[in-house]
Amino acid sequence: MKKQLKVVVTGGPGGGKTTALDLFRRELCDQLAIVPEAATVLFSGGITRSSNEPVLKNVQKAIFSLQQNLEDIQKNKYPNRLLVCDRGTLDGLAYWPGTEENFFQEVNSNFENEIVRYDAVIFFESAAASGHDISSNNPVRNETSKQAAELDQKLQDIWSRHPHYYFVGSSESFVRKIMFGIMTIENVINRHNKENGN
Template sequence: MTRQLKVVVTGGPGGGKTTALDLFRRELSHKIAIVPEAATLLFSSGINRSDDPLVLKSIQKTIFSLQQNLEAIQQSAYPDRLLVCDRGSLDGLAYWPGEEAEFFEAVDTTLEAEFARYDAVIFFESAATTGQDISSNNPARHESTEQAAVLDRKLQTVWSKHPNFHFVANSASFFRKIAFGIMTIENVINHHSRSAESQR
């Protein structure tokens, strides 16, 4: 039996990943299972954001654990589908108020171990990197344009080290960007599906 394939779709706030995932879910709902964004679930349930470093660390440790458990739930519920994660376990590094080594110690893992969890990473660059509006209907998002651009750079630094990293650059046309992003997701899924078939 081949290992279940898992792909991360991530990027800075205002990158369009959620829009792309919603469209992709409608097109391929019978082939994929979406792992929802852990941070949005947490902050939508009544947990407040904080600037206190100790609270921030507790929040990020909770998000990390929740992310892993959400992935495990979807893996068990949909063993024959490809998992597409709305953000991944290493996104917390961009929000961690301390050194990278401290983050890995706090959640008891390594960069290599987390990379090994995912077969591919698709990164949607934030519109904030070019000063574009990133206003959203997501009540869990609170970042300013400047903050979103900083987070985007931090996330890129982390995820670009993954051996199967795909970059969806920002564009003046949101429609073209989303279309390219969806095509990238589809290409990754098709590539891994063919690889899985060849191993059977």
Template sequence: MNNLNIKKRIVLTGGPGGGKTTAIDLIRREFAGKLAIVPESATMIFSGGIERAANDEVLKAQQTAIFNLQKNLEDIQRATYPDCVILCDRGTLDGLTYWPSSDEDFFETMNTSLEEEFARYDAVIFFETAAKSGESIRSNNPIRTESEHAAIELDNKLQQVWSKHPNFNLVSSSESFIRKVMFGIMTVENVIGQYK
């Protein structure tokens, strides 16, 4: 089983409307048997009957639930697929973007640090929102409620957090969608190649 017991997790993240969900479906097909997908925890919670909140206390409770679910889903996939690279549809630090108070409060509430969370992931692939290129981000996803303006703000905040990761890979909104997916596939391939 050579080096396959070494942690290998990739985060695929970015602002709303970046093409992340479609890219994950294509990457899943490309790496069948080598990759296990961690679904987006926020989508699971909000599509399960929990309403989005504006109240700070409720928002904190929701983000805490999303953070813990994300970690548990990653652990489940790692235990279920020990020989696979784990591809995460978003990561534990995405919640920092939605946290209604300070970063310090987020890390204290979650009992972690930026460094600890970065250490969970080998690479970050960031799909910039199409809204930054003036394109529509409308989709069939009923969970997505953001306007183009809100998508750009979220994208900027997410990029500010994740760009500090030592293996951060930006896929610009100016790229064609096919190029975005190809870049994502190449990055996944490179990480898998490190463990052969």
């Protein structure tokens, strides 16, 4: 059976990731299925943010599990489409209040298992990294520009360990970011087809 391709679109708050995903959906239509962001699903459903460490850990464990299940739902619902994930299971590591080792103990996994879930990573750098405004109409986002830049760096450190990591800098125009993202998805599909002799 042909392996289903799975790509993560991630990055710090204010990187244009959500807008990019909307445009990917329109551009590639019936070729892909979007896996929604687990944190947004959770926070939109009535869970409120907290700075309490035990609560933070519970929230990240719930997001991790929900992310896996959302990926499985879309995988089974659209077996012949490319899965494009709005963030991945490793994003929680940037928000975790403890060590990396502690994170993987708590979610009962390891870095290697999670990184191989995805065939490629497209990282949209936060506008905050280059000192730009990141205000948005997303009601579940509450990071300051400083926090967004710090999160962006943490996320870069995590995801750049993927062998197929594509970085889209914040200095790029937004149109170029989107074009690069679509080109990257097409390259991933072409590489996959080549490796599988299609």
